[in-house]
Amino acid sequence: MNDKEYICDEIRDKFQVSSIRKKVWLCELxxxxxxxxxxxxxxxxxxxxxxxxxxxxxxxxFIPWDDDLDIGMLRNNFETFKEVAPKELPDEYYIEYGVLSDNIFSSLLRIRNKNTTGILVDEFRQGSEGGGIFIEIYPFDNTIGGVSRKIQLLKSSMFFLALNNWNRKNDFRGTKRLIISILRLFPISFIWVLYEKNNKKYNNYGTDYVDTIALPSYAKLGIHYYLLSDVIETVAHEYEFIKLNIPIGNDRCLRQQYGEYMRLPPIEQRGIHHDFIVFYDPDKPYSDYKNSSILKRYFDGDVSLELL
Known part of the structure; x- marks a missing residue:
């Protein structure tokens, strides 16, 4: 199938998939x-x-009403990829991870296409110009249960909040405001080092479980608290016109997060995608939207600006 054929409108599971959405998918694929x-x-x-x-x-x-591609990597593979990827990058791609320019940070590794637009609401709120359409790579670290896990997640959450609010007005109250205010007395690069060190704390312990500690809100819910044996091996699976790997224990991983995940939602709940988390435009580079009023209107909830 060529690109022109792929990006045609079609109906999947009684949901109209637009050509714009298909272009976003194609870019991600x-x-x-x-x-x-x-x-x-x-x-x-x-x-x-x-x-x-x-x-x-x-x-x-893709789920017909979805628009992103999320991938997990165990930390050792993640670190190797982070090291080797820059020398393999084609001209139109770039990678974001860690502390970026203007004291912005990314706890997930994003591979982005600079000739497109995929601006996240957090990027906009932090005063960043954003970036291109992306796929996200989640680092998975060893972790344990009980009180030690709770302490690890608490530390990760506080570091994450401080890093994520470095360029924002501090509107927290009580203990959170105090801790974040203290952390912000140090350079953001120093806090990032502490954050990563905490996330990697149990990687040499040979634990039975791994998790996306780098995203504390998910880790607290336990939705990616996987048995290492479920993800250490993978199998290839059809994904649009390519093949991508899923965990050997994919069923158990998905049931943990979603329950009966093979059951389609009711028709009226398919395609409720006006969450205003990402502004996509597969036909223009994100630099075209610099200082544009369109982004503010979109992230404030203007449905008329939804392209997908």
């Missing part, structure tokens, strides 16, 4: 193809997570 090529070259393992993993087994591709 091409990034994923490059990512898979690098992983194959360096013998790195990865696995789809969340809605992307559901899409694979339930739809053989």
């Amino acid at each position: 091409k990034i994923a193809q490059w990512f898979c090529t690098v992983c194959s070259k360096y013998n790195l393992s990865y696995f789809l997570i969340g809605g992307s993993a559901i899409g694979a087994v339930r739809h053989n591709g």
Whole structure:
């Protein structure tokens, strides 16, 4: 199938998939193809997570009303990819992770296409110009249960809040405001080092479980608290016109997060995508939206500006 055929409108599971959404998908799939090529070259393992993993087994591709691609990597594979990827990057792609310019940070690794627009609401609120359409890579770290896990997540949450609010007016109260105010007395790069050190704390302990500690809100819910044995091996699965890997224990991972994930939601609940988390435009570079009033209107909830 060529690109022109792929981006045609179609109806999937009684949901109208627009050509614009298809263009976003196509952009993400091409990034994923490059990512898979690098992983194959360096013998790195990865696995789809969340809605992307559901899409694979339930739809053989994207959930028709979804628009992102989320991938997990165990920390050792993640670190190797982070090291080797820059020398493999084509001109139109770039990588974001850690402390970025203007004291903005990213706890997830994003591979982005600079010739498109995929601006996140947090980027806009922090005064960043944002970036291109992306796929997200989640680092998975060893973790344990009980009180030690709660302490680890508490520390991670406080570091994350401080990093995420570095360029924002501090509107927290009580203990959170005090802790964040103290942390912000130090350089953001120093706090990032403490944050990563805490996330990696149990990687040499040989634990039975792994989690996305780098995203504390998810870790607190336990939705990615996976048995290491479920994700250390993967299997290839059809995903649109390519193949992507899912965990060997994909069913258990998805049931933990979603329950009966193979059951489609009612028709009236399909395609409720006006969450205003990401502004997409696959036809223009994000630089075209610099200082544009369109972004403020969109992130304030102007449905008329939804392109998908």
